[in-house]
Amino acid sequence: MSDELRRARTIATFFGVGRIKGPAGTWASLAALPCAWVIEGIGGVFALALATGAAIVLGLWASGVLLAREEDPDPGWIVIDEVAGQWLALLIAHLFGVHWDLIAFALFRTFDIAKPGPVGWAEKNFPGAAGVMADDLVAGALAGIALVIVRVLAW
Numbered sequence: 001m002s003d004e005l006r007r008a009r010t011i012a013t014f015f016g017v018g019r020i021k022g023p024a025g026t027w028a029s030l031a032a033l034p035c036a037w038v039i040e041g042i043g044g045v046f047a048l049a050l051a052t053g054a055a056i057v058l059g060l061w062a063s064g065v066l067l068a069r070e071e072d073p074d075p076g077w078i079v080i081d082e083v084a085g086q087w088l089a090l091l092i093a094h095l096f097g098v099h100w101d102l103i104a105f106a107l108f109r110t111f112d113i114a115k116p117g118p119v120g121w122a123e124k125n126f127p128g129a130a131g132v133m134a135d136d137l138v139a140g141a142l143a144g145i146a147l148v149i150v151r152v153l154a155w
Contacts, residue, residue, distance in 0.1 A: 008065035011058050018079035028079030029109055032086040033101055036094075045094050052091060055084040056133060063129035074123075074132050081136040085112060088140030092147045100147060107146045111139035118142070140144055 010016075017031045018024045038050045059080035066078065086108050093104035111119055115135065119142065125136035 004065060004068075008062040011062035012066050012078045014079050014083050018077040024076050024079050025082045025118060026109060028082040029086045029105060029112075032083045032090075033105065035083075036087055036090045036101075037098065040094060040098075045091065048087060048091055048094065052084060052087040055087060056137065059084050059128045059133050063094060063132040067128055067132070073128075078132055082112065082131045084133065085136030085138075085140030085143075089136060089143035089147065092144030096147070096151050100151075103150065104143055104147055107143035108140055111142045111146075112136055115139075116142075 013019055014028050014031060017028045020027045036048055036051075039051045043050075063078055064078060066075075069071070085101040086105065089108040090101060093100035112135070115123060119135050119139045122138045123131060125131075126134040
């Protein structure tokens with residue numbers, strides 16, 4: 001296996017989390033939580049925003065490399081998309097405080113699994129690596145919007 005392929009698999013599986021038996025996307029979203037806490041602890045919300053951007057860019061690259069060798073257009077073991085989407089939701093949650101993380105997790109997973117409206121549209125209308133990443137980024141954005149609504153209603 002080439003170094004490029006090895007790096008792409010490491011990124012796409014979020015250091016092997018995508019290979020855990022069971023609901024790989026949920027495991028990746030859970031693994032994203034403590035990673036976000038560490039990143040934010042080191043550099044604040046700005047660092048988490050940079051990490052989210054990096055996850056998106058690297059996810060597009062890694063997914064593209066791996067999809068060129070796959071018949072499945074969105075293999076379940078590629079989970080960097082869940083990490084990027086979860087971190088996107090956490091960016092909003094952390095504006096309100098870390099105690100909102102579990103709500104962000106639940107909302108993100110709900111939107112990612114149910115694929116309502118724009119999430120399902122994104123999954124179907126973007127080809128290749130963009131399609132792998134797009135639905136989770138839209139689910140993360142919707143989770144962030146829902147968090148704002150919940151926060152306003154709870155306030």
